Amino acid sequence: MQQNEKILLVTKETNSTALLKNTLAETGVTETVQIKIKQDIYSYTREIKPKAVIIETDTLDDELLQHIRAINHECVVPVLLFTDTDEEALIDKAIKSGVATYIAGSAEPKRIKTILQVAMSRFRETQKLKQDLDKTQAQLEERKIIDRAKGILMQHKHYSEDEAYRALRKMAMDKNKRISDIAESIVSTFELLG
Template sequence: MNPLKVLVVDEFDSDLALEQSLKQHGYQVATLKLRALNLLDVVKTLQPDAVVLNLYTPDDKVLNMMLEINQQHSVPVIMFAEDQQTETINKVIKAGVSAYIVDGLEPKRIKTIIDVAIARFREQQALKNELKKTKDQLEERKLIDRAKAILIKSQGYSEDQAYHALRKLAMDRKVSLGEMAKNVISMAELFK
């Protein structure tokens, strides 16, 4: 099994404990300083398995970068910080940070924290994917029902006949039932 690639973004110049600890636990580590860094481009280029930030407090610029990373790349983000304010914690969670560790950068705990954050992130991703799949199925079902209603009204079909006609059209054209429903709806709107 390949070692996990971890991108470390460190605000503190003198502290290498985080990087050294990660390397001791077998992670591949790339460490960058926070100053004038476009983190989104770095994540896109390096494609790390996790991003770890070590900073005093996450400002709005950092939080916006975290939000963009979560929207464009599927990667867990672990943040070590000193700021314990409830407002900051709420902002960090809204930005999609997987783990926010306050005042707890102890080398012996780092591996466990990262492993738990990655596991939680994967579980959340699985839930998001399942939710998206369910929403897509519901949306497709609505399209099919709407297309059936069009066929019932325009062709005088029963609901069962409309479904079978829609299904036959989909099979004949080698498209999904949902795609065929979209086509029927589009055609009906075209002839209005």
Template sequence: MTDALRIVVVAPDLALTDPDDDHAASQAERSRALRIGLLENNFNLIATLPADVFLSDRLAQLQPDLIIVDAESEARDALEHVVMATRDARRPIVMFTNDEDTTHVKDAVAAGVCAYIVAGLAPQRIRPILDVAMARFAHEQALRAELADARTELQDRKTIDRAKGVLMQRQGLSEQDAYEKLRKTAMDKGLKLGEVARRMLEMVDLLG
């Protein structure tokens, strides 16, 4: 349920230091519209944070489900802070901006942004945008997990082959007998076959 999503918005300070700065006033109004849109769509907006060196610690404390980057001229800098803050604990990132300079969209997507929205703050658009971002993030995470599993499986296979080779050479076993010995040890100890092979090779390396 998206209603339960814990959302953090990363945005510049809304306080206007110059009342005649039309650009700052426009950006502040756009940021307010985004937050109002989130609340109107019943999302759980738990904090609004600046993009600074403390962002990583704050995100670690809050543990949001999704991060929205609300930025314009400083979009690249804000995104860099968010990417650095989430590199060890990946989370879906959505970027809202009125900056029509799309030259860094490709870099943003490569950095982990699930949705890059230009001038997309109409309240009725917010929910579908966030729903798609969450679905895309879940899909990418599943692909990453599959890739990691495939790499682990390949590494395990190589390790098992090496362990079989050692048993065949040192104990004069056939390849099938060496495999069966490793498999029996794994079953007896309640370990995965790859783990038994790794431990055996580590012992061989230790004893020489």
């Protein structure tokens, strides 16, 4: 981890975690904000903007999973969950809620440094994959719109596919817009006129 970073530590009790906090400090964490499990984890995460949220709990309930979902959706930080529960259904629910790392067992200080480093690395990789997927999906949608616009031009102007694409490209250059924007306009106009 880089220097000058915060961690939100969520535990059932706010005492008896001094060793864990010291271990986190050794990894470069400059501030560990600790709250109890029943506090509003999502609000604290939004407020302090930690690099990671570490949750240590005996059980997993729907309220906690809702907080994790909100954190994953809005705050985009890795959530590390340490719990005594090793039931497959609960693990699946936790992962689907956005838990980056699920550890069946306690947050033992001697393991936390490695677990945190792996979780942060895995989280960054997952975020990159999500961004790549979003970019690819956007490109695919643009391609579909361009193909629809070409089809409209081919049908109504009797252009070949190459001529339709060249016409789209020329309109885009003339109007200083992207081809996909011109294609979207053509498709929208065609749908409006029916």
